[in-house]
Amino acid sequence: MNAPFPFSAIVGQDQMKQAMVLTAIDPAIGGVLVFGDRGTGKSTAVRALAALLPPIRQVAGCPVNSARREDSPDWAELADTRIVTRPTPVIDLPLGATEDRVVGALDIERALTRGEKAFEPGLLARANRGYLYIDEVNLLEDHIVDLLLDVAQSGENVVEREGLSIRHPARFVLVGSGNPEEGELRPQLLDRFGLSVEVTSPKDIDQRIEVIRRRDAFDSDHCGFLSRWGKEDAKIRKRIVAARKSLGAIETPEEILRDCAELCVALGSDGLRGELTLLRAARALAAYQGDTRLSRSHLRDVASSSLSHRLRRDPLDEAGSSARVTRVVDSVLA
Numbered sequence: 001m002n003a004p005f006p007f008s009a010i011v012g013q014d015q016m017k018q019a020m021v022l023t024a025i026d027p028a029i030g031g032v033l034v035f036g037d038r039g040t041g042k043s044t045a046v047r048a049l050a051a052l053l054p055p056i057r058q059v060a061g062c063p064v065n066s067a068r069r070e071d072s073p074d075w076a077e078l079a080d081t082r083i084v085t086r087p088t089p090v091i092d093l094p095l096g097a098t099e100d101r102v103v104g105a106l107d108i109e110r111a112l113t114r115g116e117k118a119f120e121p122g123l124l125a126r127a128n129r130g131y132l133y134i135d136e137v138n139l140l141e142d143h144i145v146d147l148l149l150d151v152a153q154s155g156e157n158v159v160e161r162e163g164l165s166i167r168h169p170a171r172f173v174l175v176g177s178g179n180p181e182e183g184e185l186r187p188q189l190l191d192r193f194g195l196s197v198e199v200t201s202p203k204d205i206d207q208r209i210e211v212i213r214r215r216d217a218f219d220s221d222h223c224g225f226l227s228r229w230g231k232e233d234a235k236i237r238k239r240i241v242a243a244r245k246s247l248g249a250i251e252t253p254e255e256i257l258r259d260c261a262e263l264c265v266a267l268g269s270d271g272l273r274g275e276l277t278l279l280r281a282a283r284a285l286a287a288y289q290g291d292t293r294l295s296r297s298h299l300r301d302v303a304s305s306s307l308s309h310r311l312r313r314d315p316l317d318e319a320g321s322s323a324r325v326t327r328v329v330d331s332v333l334a
Helices: 014-025 042-052 099-103 108-114 123-127 142-154 205-220 222-249 254-267 273-288 296-310 321-332
Strands: 032-036 056-059 083-086 090-092 104-106 119-121 130-135 156-161 164-169 172-178 195-199
Touching: 014 032, 014 042, 014 172, 014 195, 014 222, 014 273, 014 296, 032 042, 042 090, 042 130, 042 172, 042 222, 090 123, 099 104, 099 123, 099 142, 104 156, 104 164, 119 123, 123 130, 130 142, 142 156, 142 172, 195 296, 205 222, 222 273, 254 273, 254 296, 254 321, 273 296, 296 321
Parallel strands: 032 172, 032 195, 090 130, 130 172
Antiparallel strands: 056 083, 104 119, 156 164
């Protein structure tokens, strides 16, 4: 199978790439929602990022990618318990997927007649310790999106049928993409995604030419292109690994917490999810940049992606949510 397009070779779309890197550093940020035109590199970026991350070590026959034999669920009938290395999983969730296909299905008859926990794992099991990617997330049924967001936040999938219960870990980075012209997500669901970015087709002629040049080189000389960009991907991988290790040591001054609260109050965002996401994203950015102390510059860089999708609509303001966030950031953090 051909390797995906290198992450470092993606032209432009800096905000999208930054958001994906931050969730790779700290999955607790809560995933990424990418809205924009078709053909702007949304799915390419997801697969490219997963490919450059360090591979995971797992029990060969474990349906939930457990790192150790003792972590495998009791319902898993393991025929192969060797520890193997495999790439970070990226699982696609297709439109029209049933709830049983997503969360898994219990064999009620076998459970009642034999007393065995017979469970067919779903997409959430396969995505554990990796990425779950939903293209056209705005067209997915609302109850499936609600379910996915709940599992992504708790890190555990619970399937209950006829008094029987199955649990397994389901820790993954949720990435959704879509075209706003085909429908929008409900505000309640928008708020549950950690980061949100808007991508557009580049207007600069030179940038469009560079996109064409790189894609053509990737298709015509696959191995040579991967070799040329492999070193750049390795640098990003090294920075992500280092950021994960230093994340817990980032110093967070009291005034930064106040800045987070003042920004969200000024923007009128509901609840406290905005502050927490803003703080986590800024901390991940600081770790990625090799800084040891959180500053206002980190907040500025992640404010739009952390807060723009949490704003109430203002019919009198035609500037757009990102512009509103920028104005408030300039005012509060002046």
